[in-house]
Amino acid sequence: MMVSIRELRVGFGPVEAVKGVTFDIPEHATVALVGESGSGKSVSALSIMRLLPPNARAGGRVLYRGMDLLTASKKQMRNLRGSEISMVFQEPMSSLNPVFSVGFQVAEALREHRGLARRAARERTLELLQEVGLADPAAKLGRYPFQLSGGEQQRAMIAMAIACEPQLLIADEPTSALDVTVQKQILELLAELKRRRRMSMLFITHDLSLAGSIADEVVVMRAGEIREQGSAKQVFAAPRDDYTRMLLDLRPRLDRPRRPRKRRDDEILLEARGLRKRFDGVEAVKGASFRVLKGKTLGLVGESGSGKTTLGLLVARLHEASGGELRLQGEDAFRVPRLAFKRRLQVVFQNPYASLNPRFSIGQTLTEPMRIHGLGGGEAERRGLAIELLAKVGLTADALFKYPHEFSGGQRQRIAIARALTLRPDLLVCDEAVSALDVSIQAQLLNLLQDLQDEYAMSYLFISHDLAVVKYMADEVMVMKDGEIVEMAGADEIYAEPKHPYTRALLASIPR
Amino acid sequence: MSLWLLAWQRFLRDRVGIASAIVVVVFIAIAAASAAGWVARDWGKEVGVSYAPPRFVKPNPAEQKAGLAGPSDVSRNDYGIRDPLAPELAEIRAGLAGASPTEKRATSLAFGADKWGRDVLQKAVKGTETSLVVGLASAALAAFLGTLFGAFAGYRGGWVDDFFNWLYSVFTAIPYLLLVLAIAAVLGQKGVSTVILILGLTGWTGIFRLVRAEYLKHKVREYVLAADSIGASDARRMFAHILPNVSHVVLVQLSLHVVLFIKSEVILSFLGFGVGIDTVSWGSMLAEAPSELILGMWWQITAATIAMALAVTAFSLFTDSVRDALDPRLE
Numbered sequence: 045m046m047v048s049i050r051e052l053r054v055g056f057g058p059v060e061a062v063k064g065v066t067f068d069i070p071e072h073a074t075v076a077l078v079g080e081s082g083s084g085k086s087v088s089a090l091s092i093m094r095l096l097p098p099n100a101r102a103g104g105r106v107l108y109r110g111m112d113l114l115t116a117s118k119k120q121m122r123n124l125r126g127s128e129i130s131m132v133f134q135e136p137m138s139s140l141n142p143v144f145s146v147g148f149q150v151a152e153a154l155r156e157h158r159g160l161a162r163r164a165a166r167e168r169t170l171e172l173l174q175e176v177g178l179a180d181p182a183a184k185l186g187r188y189p190f191q192l193s194g195g196e197q198q199r200a201m202i203a204m205a206i207a208c209e210p211q212l213l214i215a216d217e218p219t220s221a222l223d224v225t226v227q228k229q230i231l232e233l234l235a236e237l238k239r240r241r242r243m244s245m246l247f248i249t250h251d252l253s254l255a256g257s258i259a260d261e262v263v264v265m266r267a268g269e270i271r272e273q274g275s276a277k278q279v280f281a282a283p284r285d286d287y288t289r290m291l292l293d294l295r296p297r298l299d300r301p302r303r304p305r306k307r308r309d310d311e312i313l314l315e316a317r318g319l320r321k322r323f324d325g326v327e328a329v330k331g332a333s334f335r336v337l338k339g340k341t342l343g344l345v346g347e348s349g350s351g352k353t354t355l356g357l358l359v360a361r362l363h364e365a366s367g368g369e370l371r372l373q374g375e376d377a378f379r380v381p382r383l384a385f386k387r388r389l390q391v392v393f394q395n396p397y398a399s400l401n402p403r404f405s406i407g408q409t410l411t412e413p414m415r416i417h418g419l420g421g422g423e424a425e426r427r428g429l430a431i432e433l434l435a436k437v438g439l440t441a442d443a444l445f446k447y448p449h450e451f452s453g454g455q456r457q458r459i460a461i462a463r464a465l466t467l468r469p470d471l472l473v474c475d476e477a478v479s480a481l482d483v484s485i486q487a488q489l490l491n492l493l494q495d496l497q498d499e500y501a502m503s504y505l506f507i508s509h510d511l512a513v514v515k516y517m518a519d520e521v522m523v524m525k526d527g528e529i530v531e532m533a534g535a536d537e538i539y540a541e542p543k544h545p546y547t548r549a550l551l552a553s554i555p556r
Numbered sequence: 557m558s559l560w561l562l563a564w565q566r567f568l569r570d571r572v573g574i575a576s577a578i579v580v581v582v583f584i585a586i587a588a589a590s591a592a593g594w595v596a597r598d599w600g601k602e603v604g605v606s607y608a609p610p611r612f613v614k615p616n617p618a619e620q621k622a623g624l625a626g627p628s629d630v631s632r633n634d635y636g637i638r639d640p641l642a643p644e645l646a647e648i649r650a651g652l653a654g655a656s657p658t659e660k661r662a663t664s665l666a667f668g669a670d671k672w673g674r675d676v677l678q679k680a681v682k683g684t685e686t687s688l689v690v691g692l693a694s695a696a697l698a699a700f701l702g703t704l705f706g707a708f709a710g711y712r713g714g715w716v717d718d719f720f721n722w723l724y725s726v727f728t729a730i731p732y733l734l735l736v737l738a739i740a741a742v743l744g745q746k747g748v749s750t751v752i753l754i755l756g757l758t759g760w761t762g763i764f765r766l767v768r769a770e771y772l773k774h775k776v777r778e779y780v781l782a783a784d785s786i787g788a789s790d791a792r793r794m795f796a797h798i799l800p801n802v803s804h805v806v807l808v809q810l811s812l813h814v815v816l817f818i819k820s821e822v823i824l825s826f827l828g829f830g831v832g833i834d835t836v837s838w839g840s841m842l843a844e845a846p847s848e849l850i851l852g853m854w855w856q857i858t859a860a861t862i863a864m865a866l867a868v869t870a871f872s873l874f875t876d877s878v879r880d881a882l883d884p885r886l887e
Contacts, residue, residue, distance in 0.1 A: 362784055386787035399778040403559060403800035413786035447558055463786065 046071050046212060046244050047092065051104040054087050054096065061087045063268040064104065069212065074238060074245040076259030076276070078252050078291075080482035081453075084268040085248050089214050092246070093131055094121050108212075127157040130205040134217040136197035140189040146173075146200045147185030153207045172203040177233055194348070195226035199233065206237060213238070214246045219254070223347035223509065228553040231258055250482065252291050256280050257555040264288050294487040311338040313503045314359070314377070314389075314471055319368035321354050328354045330527040331368065336471060341497065341504040343518025343535065345511055345550070351527040356475045356507050360391045373470075387417055390464035394476035396456035400448040406459055407444035410434070413466045433462040436499075437492060454485035458492070465496065473505045478513060490516060511554060515539055523547045563804075566881040573877025579870035583688060590685035599678040599836060604669035607853050610676075611665065668855035670844060679836050680859040684867070686837035690751050691818035697756025698817075699810040702763025703799075709764070710771025711794050720764065727761050737829065746832040751824060755817045763809045770802040804882035811875040815868050822864065838864045 047069040054062040062084040069075045079085040091102050094113055106113040108129070113121070133139040141149060150172060151165040160168060166185070173181035176199040189197055198218060205213060215234060219227035235258055238245050249255050255262050256276055263273040264285065272285035283289045314336040321329040329351045336342045346352040357363040359370065361377070370377040377385065393399040400409060410430035411423070420426035431441045437458040448456055457477065464472055474493070478486045490513065497504060506517045514521055515535055522532040523544065531544040542548045567573055590596045639645075667677040709720035727735070739754045740746075774780060775798065783797045818838075824830035825839025833840075838860045845857035 357781075360785055362781055383787045386785060391782070391785040393778045393782060395778055399782045401779045401783070401797055401801070404797075405558065412783075412788070416787050416789075416792075449559070450557065460782070463782070467786065 045069070045107075046109060047246075048107040049088070049092070049104070050107070052088060052091060052106060053101075053103040054084070054091055055101045056097075056099055061100075061268055062091070065265070065268075065270055067263050067270065067273055069244050069246055070261075071244060072238075072242050073260045074235075074247055074258055075261045075263060076247045076249060076255035077263050077265060078249055078255045079265035080250055080484065082267065083265040085265050086216055088265070089131075089216055089246060089248050092212075092214065093125060093129060095131075126153055126210070127208040128210055129212045129214065130208070130210040131214045131216065132198070132201050132205050132218045135221050136194060136201045137189060137221075139201055140197060142189050145186050145188055146192065147187075150200065150204045150207055153204055157208045168207070169203075172207055173200070175237070176200070176203045176206075177229075178203075193226075194222050195229065198222060198226075198230055202230075202233065202237070206241065206243075209241065210243060212244045212246065214248070216248045217250065218247075220250070224511070224553040225347065225549055227254075228555075231555075234258065251555070252288075252483075253555045264291070291483060294483050310340075312336075313338045313373060314505075315371045316359065317369040317371075319355065319358055319370060320366045321351075321358055321363060322366040328527055329358060332524075332529050334522055334529065334532060336503045336505055337519070338470075338503055339497070339501045340519040341506050341517050343514035343521040344505060344507045344524060345509070345514050345521060346507075346524035347509060347550075349526075350524045352507050352509075352524045353475055355524065356391070356473045356505060359505060360389055360473050361385060362391070383417060387467045388470045389473065390467055390469040390471075391473045391475065392457070392460050392464050392477040395480050396453050396460055397448075397480070399460050400456055400463075402448055405445055405447055406430075406434075409448075409459065410444075410463055410466055413463060417467060419467070429466065430462075433465050434459075436465070436496070437462045452485075453481050454489065457481060457485075457489055461489075461492070461496070465500070468500065469502065471503045471505065473507070475507045476509065477506075479508060479510065486513070493517070511539075511550060523550065563881045567877060570877045570880065572873055573881070576870045576873035576877065579866065580874050583684060583867050583870070586681060587685040587688040590681050591689070596678040596681035596685075599674060599682040600834075601675075602673040603675055604665045604673040606669065606671055606673050607848070607851070608665050608669035608673060609853075610668040610855050667859050668853070670856055671848070676841075676856050676859045679841060679856070680838075680863050683836045683838045683841055683860065684863055686748060686831060686835055687818050687821055687839070687864070688867070690748060690755070690821040690831075690837070691814045694752045694755035694759065694817045694821075695810050695813035697752065698759035698813055699763055699806055701756065701760035702809070703767050703806050705760065706764045706767025707771055707794050707799070710768040711775050711790070711798070713772075717768075720768070724761050724764055727758065732758070736824065740829050746830070748831055748835060751821055751830055754824070755820055759813060759817065759820075763806065763813070766805055766809060767802060770805055771798060774798045774801055804879075807882065808875060808879045811871065811878055815871045815875065818864070818868060818871070 045068045049068070050066050052062055052065045053060065065084070065088055067075070077085045077088065087096065087100075090096050091100075092106055092108075092113060094102075094116075096102060102114055104114070108124070111120070113124070116124075140146070144152075147166065147169050150169045151160075151162075154160045154165040154168055155162070158165075169185065170181055173184055178184050178196060178199050184192070184196070184200075189200075192200065198221075202218075213234075218234070219230050222230060231254070234245065234247075237243070247255065247258055252262075252264075256279075259276050261274065262276050262279045264271045264279070264287065266287050271287045272279060272283065274284075279288060280292070283292060312335050316335070317333045318331040319329060319333070320327065320331050332355055334342065344352050344355065354363060358365050361382075365378070372380060372385070372388065380388075404412070407427065407430060410433065411420075411426040414420045414426045414429065420429055427444065430444060434441060434443055439455065439458055439462075443451075443459070448459070451459065457480075461477075477493070478489050481489065493504070494517070496502065504517070506514060508514050518535045520532065521535050521538045522529045523538070523546065524530065525546050531538065531542070531547050533543075538547065539551065542551055586595070665675050665677070667675070667680070669675060670679065705720045705723070709717040730738075735758050736754050739757060740750065743750045743753060771794075775793075780793055780797055783793050788797065821830060821837060822839035822842060825837050826843045828843065830839050831837050841856055841860035845860075848854075848856055
């Protein structure tokens with residue numbers, strides 16, 4: 045065994061984040077640590093590197109080739125970090141130092157740990173950048189992080205991590221900030237490097253299917269405890285634990301059938317023709333035309349920078365369109381008075397932690413739209429309506445007097461949905477409405493959205509980077525790339541017979 | 557539980573904060589009592605002999621004599637010319653001797669007296685009122701202007717932002733004292749309200765810059781976008797949604813500027829651009845000090861210094877604690 049973790053406990057103040065975790069990382073193997081937020085997976089990994097924040101207490105043993113890392117001296121740890129054990133983090137943009145060039149940062153690790161001279165370090169850096177598959181590595185040496193794309197940054201981070209030929213590579217959600225197509229490339233790169241350099245890898249992820257595609261062994265964690273561990277094959281084929289089974293069932297899959305829904309006549313609610321948006325000379329949306337049918341869901345899929353969010357904001361009139369036409373039930377939507385328009389079209393945003401005003405109680409948040417639009421007779425009636433809506437989204441009336449920070453992410457998104465419903469809109473724009481949430485919460489919210497759609501006969505414009513989620517929700521799907529809609533078809537057809545090469549590439553990138 | 561309540565709970569755990577808050581409250585109470593006329597109403601009355609020493613100091617007989625020395629009748633050589641005002645002068649002298657006999661003045665006071673025999677302790681109390689009123693009112697004015705300008709500049713952007721940035725540059729480009737003198741010249745008369753206006757009108761720049769940056773940051777946050785999507789007006793987004801989220805910055809700046817302006821008032825009054833002679837402040841007390849120190853009369857400067865040091869230190873510590881309570885990430 046390369047690393048043996050025995051009864052690891054980590055606590056922060058009164059909170060115990062990791063409650064006695066035991067697992068091994070064998071030589072030349074990949075172990076995936078899977079769990080939702082708060083499961084203690086990242087804390088466990090950080091305690092191997094002993095990079096826990098100063099207020100943490102760690103107990104138990106972390107043995108690396110017989111040496112207990114929890115009690116090793118600072119000097120021993122410094123020698124280990126980077127040269128024997130190294131780490132790749134989630135956000136490449138914030139892990140790279142923005143004021144130094146990529147070449148300098150990779151070379152720094154070499155000079156520090158290997159004592160290479162400037163020239164030798166430069167040559168070795170060039171080889172490394174080549175090895176991690178950066179195109180034109182010589183030119184990339186002098187580039188600064190902001191000049192690279194997310195995928196290129198993550199490749200540079202990996203180059204830095206493998207610079208000193210580590211025995212163990214810890215990858216903490218290395219692809220969750222990246223697009224699916226890039227994610228696939230990075231995963232392939234990591235698997236390839238691990239094989240070629242005969243390393244072990246600890247791969248931390250919230251995504252069980254991702255773990256399945258890369259790991260030999262899987263450890264499933266929840267609330268600081270291990271729920272199941274075993275070979276990847278066994279965990280996927282015959283999960284023993286209820287929680288693992290639930291995660292497997294809930295993970296959005298392309299082959300999951302859509303829920304049957306009430307059919308409505310195909311009345312056009314919203315129609316866009318040649319919608320365009322230009323920011324300082326950059327065309328973010330290049331002429332989008334589509335229609336949303338009454339009571340139906342139009343899915344919008346695209347990677348970061350595709351312009352899908354901008355398109356959503358254009359439709360909601362939160363951005364002013366540079367050109368094109370938008371019709372709401374035949375009327376020119378850009379001419380409808382602002383308040384009247386907002387009543388008919390509401391938005392649910394991506395990040396439930398940012399979309400609620402932290403200084404407003406939930407009661408204030410929910411009654412404010414009604415007050416602005418003069419709905420409900422008085423404050424008491426508005427409060428009654430708010431309580432009704434809270435019940436609809438599965439929250440109790442005592443939430444009215446609480447503040448956003450007292451709720452979990454999933455609960456906050458429920459509140460955001462309730463706020464959008466206060467105006468009884470015809471169309472709800474959901475901009476990555478479930479992307480920030482754990483899979484179990486995601487599934488609940490998707491079902492809630494569908495129930496609400498049936499109840500209120502709302503239409504949805506459902507924007508997401510996640511093809512599986514869109515497939516589950518949408519009647520029709522459009523795929524967006526570089527500001528253009530490249531393909532639009534019924535949900536079943538587009539997944540069965542994708543026509544555009546980009547759609548095919550997207551579908552092929554999904555981990556299964 | 558609201559964020560304000562959480563901040564209050566954090567503040568209650570901060571011992572230094574509580575202690576400094578108590579001192580600040582005591583100072584404000586003294587100033588309020590003085591403003592209401594309950595204490596130090598007669599600060600201008602000449603109750604003691606000139607430079608009467610504090611009671612806890614042993615009187616120096618030589619000084620006492622010097623202090624008591626009344627108008628002497630030294631006969632002068634008039635070179636044979638008769639003083640035409642002699643009868644009037646004699647009359648005035650006689651009247652003065654009857655109305656305010658020097659014998660009735662106290663020879664020592666609790667914390668001594670100034671040149672005209674006014675009680676230094678009372679002056680210090682009255683000075684507290686002046687200095688705190690100037691500090692609080694001018695900080696409030698500066699914070700109001702800075703927040704308003706910053707909110708508009710940051711939220712609106714475009715030419716509004718350009719205009720306020722230009723104004724900011726103009727105000728910060730002119731040397732401070734020159735600007736203060738110019739405004740003092742325009743406003744004409746000396747007095748507490750003039751000093752408040754001078755400090756408030758020149759002091760908003762720092763707050764403006766911070767509030768503008770906060771608005772720039774917050775206006776693109778999702779909760780503001782969400783407020784837009786439910787139909788909240790610009791004014792509502794600026795002041796009902798964003799302002800409560802940046803108000804901790806304003807509050808901390810407000811309390812920092814109170815300290816700053818108390819010190820500025822002292823400097824202004826010391827230089828003679830501050831409050832008029834009919835008012836007393838810590839600054840005007842210090843302004844009298846140089847000539848007194850030469851004579852060894854240290855009590856006035858001591859009283860003003862102690863009062864000022866206590867108030868400023870307490871306010872500064874209070875500000876630190878408020879900042880820690882409102883923004884726990886800084887700890």
